[in-house]
Amino acid sequence: MEQLKKYHRHGEMKKDSNITDKVEEEESVDEGEEVKEEKTVRKSEKNKKGKEEKRNPSLGQKLQVAAFASLSTTERLINGLTEGYKNIFVGPAENKVNFNKELGYKYFDKGDYETAKDYFLEYIENGKENDAEILYMIAMCHKNMDQTKEAMRYLRKAEKLNKDDPDIISELGDCLFMSEDYPEAIIFLNKASELQPDNSDIYYQLGTCYEKIEQIEEAKNFYKKAIDLEPREAVYYQALGFLYENSGSHKDAVACFKKAMDMERIQRGVKRGGGEKYRPRV
Structure with a gap:
């Protein structure tokens, strides 16, 4: 009897279990439909929101663009x-x-x-x-x-x-000098010196032009003019010193070289050991 009861109980449990499974399946189907509908709604809302964001970028998106731009190179x-x-x-x-x-x-x-x-x-x-x-x-x-x-x-x-722009005239003279057309360079540099009478570099370059064409006295005069305008420029003394040396005036050459060294020491003192080197002879 107890076994039969157990059997019946087991049958009823199995029957109940079948019924429960069926109900759960139906509920699962219903839930699946609801989930499917909910996903469809969410997808639709997401697409709508995406379009709206595309049309109207958020502050975060704008900041991202700005941040990217700030990381760009100068070029x-x-x-x-x-x-x-x-x-x-x-x-x-x-x-x-x-x-x-x-x-x-x-x-x-x-x-x-x-x-x-x-x-x-x-x-x-x-x-x-x-x-x-x-x-x-x-x-x-x-x-x-x-x-x-x-x-x-x-x-x-x-x-x-x-025709009266001093920069144009002096640069043209400089280019002619670099092209070794010294006579024409002298023409433009002389004009530049008239337009910029306080520019010591023009007189220095004129001295070099005259030295190149072996007009030594003219070269000396222009080096001296450059020194008068800028007495602290070591390279002017150096140029004049070489000119004296090549013409046999050793005493004058030594005096110029000493002066050049003094100016160089002054520059080193001002720059605390980082003085400029002599400019190379052109």
């Missing part, structure tokens, strides 16, 4: 600002032309003379070919890249437009 930043300026703020063509000039100056100050030259060229090719200042800047780009002939070409263009 990337300049390029980005350039494109942004051209695409957003620049209106009339004249503004674009002037912006090329400003970029030319920025790259020149950075020491990127090739890029600076390209921006300056783009500027003058837009109806600004008579801008002596920018022709001069193009020449300086070429000169800093050791392209002396091209530098002279643009300096001559600038000189035709502004």
Whole structure:
């Protein structure tokens, strides 16, 4: 009897279990449908929210963009600002032309003379070919890249437009000096000295030109003028000393070399041991 009871109990439990399983299955199906519907709703809301965020970026997204921009290199930043300026703020063509000039100056100050030259060229090719200042800047780009002939070409263009600009005249004289055209260099350097009578370096360079063509007395006079204007410049005494030495005036040469050493010591004292070296003879 007890076994039969156990059997019946087990049967009832099994029956109840079957019924429970069926109910659970039905509930699971219902729950599955609800979960599916809930997921569909969530996905729809997410897509809607994503579209809204895309149209209206959040503050966090804006900060991320700003942070990325702040980590950019200087070159990337300049390029980005350039494109942004051209695409957003620049209106009339004249503004674009002037912006090329400003970029030319920025790259020149950075020491990127090739890029600076390209921006300056783009500027003058837009109806600004008579801008002596920018022709001069193009020449300086070429000169800093050791392209002396091209530098002279643009300096001559600038000189035709502004014959009394001391920088144009002196730089043209310097380029002629580097090209070893000493007689013509003397012509321009003399004119530069008239425009800038207090510029000791021009007199020093004139002395070197005259020394090159073996006009020793003229060379001495210009070295002495350079010393009178800037008596603390050791290289002027050194140049005059070599001139005396080569002409047999040993006593005068020794006096100049001693003076040069004194000036060098003074410079070292001022700079605490980091004095400038003599400039090499050209």
